[in-house]
Each structure stands twice: as C-alpha cells, then as structure tokens.
Amino acid sequence: MDIRSFQQDLRACLADTLGGEDDLYDESKFYQVKKLIDRFNGREGQTDSDKKWTRKVTDVRNWFLFSASERWREDNQEKEYYSDSAGKSGGQKEKLAYTILASALAYQFGLEWGETRSKSFRFVMIDEAFGRGSDDSARYGLELFSKLNLQLLIVTPLQKIHVIENYVKSVNLVHNEEGKNSMLRNLTIEEYHREKEAR
Known part of the structure; x- marks a missing residue:
C-alpha cells in the first residue's frame, strides 16, 4: 500500500x-x-x-512482484517455479538474477534470440558481479550474455579471472604495489595465458 x-x-x-x-x-x-x-x-x-x-x-x-517458470526445452515440462527469490539457494538466486538481467538487456536493446548481426551497440559494463557468487552461476550468466552477442567490460578481482577468461579477448591488469603508484598492463588473452603458464 x-x-x-x-x-x-x-x-x-x-x-x-x-x-x-x-x-x-x-x-x-x-x-x-x-x-x-x-x-x-x-x-x-x-x-x-x-x-x-x-x-x-x-x-x-x-515496486514489482514477479514469477518465472523455468522449463526444459525438450518437452516444455516445468523444471523450477519462482515467485520471487525467497526459498531458493544462493546459486538459484544468482542464475535467476542473471536471467532477469539478460532478459532486461535483450528488451532494452531490442535483441532477437540467435541474431548474429546487428547495427546496435551492445556494450555492457559489469562491475564485480562475479566476485561473490559461485563459478558455475557466473559461467551461466556469461553464456547468456555471449548468446546475446553483448560486448562486455568486466571488472573483477584477479582471483575470479579463471571464470571469465574464456569469454574475453583481452585483459587489463591494474596493480598498485604498496598503495603508491597504480600500473596498468594491457594483454591479449593469449598473452595472459602464456604469462600464466610461464609462472
């Protein structure tokens, strides 16, 4: 009320x-x-x-109440029903949040499922969205964004880079030793992998 x-x-x-x-x-x-x-x-x-x-x-x-039905693609049987996120596990809530976010982006950008070419600019910045959640849920969200052909700028702690490295083409590492001078390194994902293997 x-x-x-x-x-x-x-x-x-x-x-x-x-x-x-x-x-x-x-x-x-x-x-x-x-x-x-x-x-x-x-x-x-x-x-x-x-x-x-x-x-x-x-x-x-x-301001909003929502419900969602998650269904199996093969036979359209209901897998899970959500009437908000109450009573769901952390992973279920994360996946639901990513699905809602992807749906909102698709609506905002006017995206069609499976569309491969578009003149629309589809840039999304994600700031530490994957920092606290599970790796599986983060990969689920990244797969959704990939299917929508979104260009992503992902800000994440170095500990989570293993989750996103298959979804990015370059890495910008910011390092601030002793809190004095920040340094920025730009690497292609291939250069990052070579350096990682050399360690």
Whole structure:
C-alpha cells in the first residue's frame, strides 16, 4: 500500500507540469513536492517511521512482484517455479538474477534470440558481479550474455579471472604495489595465458 500511494503521489507531483504553455508548476505543485521531501527528511516526531518508509518506497525492488517458470526445452515440462527469490539457494538466486538481467538487456536493446548481426551497440559494463557468487552461476550468466552477442567490460578481482577468461579477448591488469603508484598492463588473452603458464 505504501508503494502504490508513493507512486500516485509522484505522478501527482508531475501531472500537468510539462508540455504546452498552459502547463504551470504552481504553488500547489510546490506543496505536493515539499510534502514528499519533508517525509524523506523525517518529520518531527515521526523520524523513525519516516526513515523506514523512505527505505521501503525508494528501493525499486519493492515496486514489482514477479514469477518465472523455468522449463526444459525438450518437452516444455516445468523444471523450477519462482515467485520471487525467497526459498531458493544462493546459486538459484544468482542464475535467476542473471536471467532477469539478460532478459532486461535483450528488451532494452531490442535483441532477437540467435541474431548474429546487428547495427546496435551492445556494450555492457559489469562491475564485480562475479566476485561473490559461485563459478558455475557466473559461467551461466556469461553464456547468456555471449548468446546475446553483448560486448562486455568486466571488472573483477584477479582471483575470479579463471571464470571469465574464456569469454574475453583481452585483459587489463591494474596493480598498485604498496598503495603508491597504480600500473596498468594491457594483454591479449593469449598473452595472459602464456604469462600464466610461464609462472
């Protein structure tokens, strides 16, 4: 109820404010916005409840409910059903998150499954997404991104490079010895493999 009410308040703040010359941002609009900002800041005597409300309504994960059915391709039998990620193992949650991310990217870029040529620029930066998860789940996500022909820039700790090395063409190693001077080395994946074997 809080989320729906907050969304309605946001829409009311923006209604009739943009567009033609007759649209005015008048004093009543100012007070609608001020009411929300006051609640974000914590009203006198209601600071704790307002902080709790703010955390709830500004976390967009609370804005949507979802369900998903994972099916076997061979016979369309249901393998797994998700009604959010509650009750799932860490690996299942990771795979679900990667599937949702890949689906969102496919939708955003207008991608077709199996399409090999496209004029669209499909660049995605992934910052430490694979740092805490399992190697299997990370490979699952990388396979999905590969099938969508996405160009990836992956930022990851060196300990996780073994997970991504089959999915990248070059490696940029950043090293900061004793926290004084950062050094950057650019290597093709082949050069990286040769150096790794020589160690």
